[in-house]
Amino acid sequence: MTTDTLRPPTGTSPATAKVPRPRLVVGMAAGQLGLFLALLTPILVSLQLKVQSFVPEDDQVASLGVITTTGSVAAMLANPFFGRLSDRTTSRFGRRRPWLILGMLGLLAGLLIIATANSVAVVTVGFVISSASANAALAAFVATVADNVPEHKRGKISGLLGIMQNLAPTAGTWIAKCFTDQMLLLFLVPSVIGILLVIGYVLVLPDKPLETKPPREGFKAVLRTYWVSPKQHPDFAWAWLSRFLLTLANWMFTTFRLIYLQHEMRLTSAEATETLATGVLMYGFCVMGSAQAAGWLSDRFGRRKPFIAAAAVLFGIGMVILSQADTIGVFYCAELVLGLGFGTYLGVDLALVIDVLPDPENPSKDLGIFNIAMSAPQIFAPALGALLISLGGGHNYSILLITASAVCLCGALAILPVRKVR
DSSP states (O other): OOGGGGGOOOOOOOOTOOOOOOOHHHHHHHHHHHHHHHHHHIIIIIHHHHHHHOOOOHHHHHHHHHHHHHHHHHHHHHHHHHHHHHHHHOTTTOOSSHHHHHHHHHHHHHHHHHHHHHSSSHHHHHHHHHHHHHHHHHHHHHHHHHHOGGGGGGGHHHHHHHHHHHHHHHHHHHHHOOTTHHHHHHHHHHHHHHHHHHHHHHOOOOOOOSSSOOOOOOHHHGGGGGGOOOOTTTTHHHHHHHHHHHHHHHHHHHHHHHHHHHHSOOOOOHHHHHHHHHHHHHHHHHHHHHHHHHHHHHHHHHHHHHHHHHHHHHHHHHHHHTTTSSSSSHHHHHHHHHHHHHHHHHHHHHHHHHHOOOTTSSHHHHHHHHHHHHHHHHHHHHHHHHHHHHHHTSOOHHHHHHHHHOOOOOHHHHHHOSOOOO
């Protein structure tokens, strides 16, 4: 028996969902900000500084690759698994609330392990716990969007959430800037703020319990958690591939962003953190503006695909500019183009995903599979990025960035065969 047989709470179908109340929209935005503030700050800044604090310089890229790759495997497996559990949860507090809270608390525990670790092995364990827990919360959170937002408002909400997702690393980078010499606070402050924001969302979230207890499932049913037939659902498969490629291109560089500034621009760790904070701020403003505009225009014209394709092209151009950067000014210009492209993508991505779900009545499992397209590239991107960087003498970032640009263009092409969404 699969989740297709479950009877969702009355009124939660996205096809019949009412326009969400303003307080729910505000809470949803705050929850998105909190979740990604706690998750992305370690990946973008804290984790790299932690590795640099006890790993020799020649081994830092390889160590970071091992840690992030292992954590990404945990994220990839956790998202659909906890998504399925969320769809089947019978708690009196609802299907989504328990996993939002438990996931954030697990994320905090994992980050505390990383902050106090003194070996790559312990940092890896902490990052596995953090990644799995964060994806438990993420699976539940994305499902609340499908539960509560009707189709004609998804672009607008997707744009708003895209803004929050990219405001998170901007805020996180500036928080990290204040605690570069205080490792515990570097991990603790963003995660605590994130938990408080998610709790605020939980308090306003309409999340009714399941009306009927789901039947027990066998091992084969659990394995089906990780599969949606591309033959039966081709639109879902093409959209999945497009997200996979765009996410791969993004993470190929993002993992090594801070180290790139230190190696290519010859900056100290403090100078690189300062430059990264400014660059991320500029990037974030572009993302916020383009995400909201793209989401609104997408709803207005009833189209998603042209925005995804344009976003991929812009992001690829930004990577090319970055590959030629020899000054901090050019680096900032690249950040602006990348922000414009990625914001356009985030403005319509979630709306397109929900539009092509195989089972809109029980969305969390399928959204979990879709989120594999966001977590799986993080498995390959660090290793692939480290390999490309190592070519030609050990610091070959140009090959990395040109490859990422080509991957972006492939992601744009992959969205074209989708038929259900224009």
